Amino acid sequence: MMSFDTFVAVASGGLALGAIYALMAAGLAAVWTTLGIFNFAHGAFIALGAYIGWQIADAEAAGLGLAAGVVGAFVGLFVIGILFHLALVRPFERRPDIVTACVITTLAGAAICESAINLIWGPRSKQLGQLARGEVDLGVFRLPVSDLVLIAVVGATLGTLGWFLSRTRTGRAMRAVSQNREAAELMGLDVPRLYALAFGLSAAIAGLAGIFVGGLRFMTPTMGTDPLMKALIVVILGGIARFTSPIYAAILVGFVESFSNYYVGLYWTPAVLFAMMIVVLFLKPSGLFGHHQRTL
């Protein structure tokens, strides 16, 4: 039996993990629902975000502080995401086999990004600083401040994204184009621009996630592979009925991972997660919160 303090530590770690996965899955789902393709370079975007953040923030590099690193990773990955879309996805847009073509091009893009990181920053692992230090005493238990900051930043980011999608003109247009491309064209929407924007936003959010992952673990060029796999589990587990459904699934996966690491052991955790995913797919193929209609 675990003590209450341990329980709180494991749970808050799970919530923090879940928050990162939510960020990743939201970005992955944004591209999947609008463009109908799976972006295998999403993990490499996380790595790029972490390295760009490190370049700006770390004392060994530009030394401008972590806040500047967060902004830099977000903006930098937004631009990279749009360029990536123009070069590796747009040329295949009208092809009937776009899904297969983009499996190959986005995998190639991931390899290019990882090699570029190796060339620019070298293979030796780095680490980003924590968002905040210390613990906050809540009377009954204590929580690391960095977890709280992480959860707050992710909450604010996803809240802003939700507001953007439902309340702004461009956001509504993005939701519309994700539901029916032809209807969007019929209604006069600039579909290529909206696709590029969706890709850019998705990459920018991945960049932000990269900063957090880089604060939790050591940074390597392939650091995005594991979070990508978790985000994939999240998206399949949660379904993509609406923008919020991967978020619940992400928190669930974060908790399960955190408790499974403690009880079952680190090496068995992926098996536990995949088993959970397979059971859900058996019982409800569209995902826990899913729907057959794909939409943002």
Next chain:
Amino acid sequence: MPPISSPPLGAILAVSGVTKSFGALRAVDNVSFAMAPGEILGIAGPNGSGKSTLFNAITRIPFDMDAGIVVFEGRQVQNLPAHRLAALGLARTFQRETVFPSLSAVDNVIVAIEQTKRGGSLRRNVLLAEQALDIVGFPATLHNWRAAALPVFLRKLVMIAGAIALDPKVLLLDEPASSLTPDEIDRLRALIRQLREMGLAILLIEHVLELLTGVSDRLMVLDQGRVIALGEPAQVVRDPQVVEAYLGVAP
């Protein structure tokens, strides 16, 4: 009286030499025609004669033409992207009710209005959307229903309202009567006439010949991608070539 089959002077839409192939199949083969402002030009033809492909090629949704020129209001537009065409005033609908399923009827139309110069504050856009829905005769009590929950006819009306909300000068309607009941087809006929009264030129693909000949000023018949007849509806339907294309035998 000038012959009706000649292209009208001061055409709002003139299409010339449009060709589109899929592999070895010439789906649309060197099609040319012109429309006067406010005219209804009907397009008939057997299945697979290239009617929808012609629409797709003109509007570039979802593909481009191989060759041809499209002049809209005196300006070549065949190289403009689809959304620019829509913004200029060349709108289309699809044979299937193409709407945003999880958005409400009024939100569907608002998305279209937000793309136009007429769009403004949300309140103004809601008003304009409600106007467009009123024009097509969409019931006011269902404005906030999700499009997915509406019957086929009402989804078609939402789609047409979305196209009208773009304030087009030319509207391309692709088989609007397909899968409708006779009563609904009557309402559609009235709507098409009403749109013409509002000054729209309409290019109308239709299989329901009686609807097509009833509203069209001129009728064009396609067969195997080529124009085989163009003229006054009553004459065109008696044309031996047209009869043969439809029935497969010479009279």
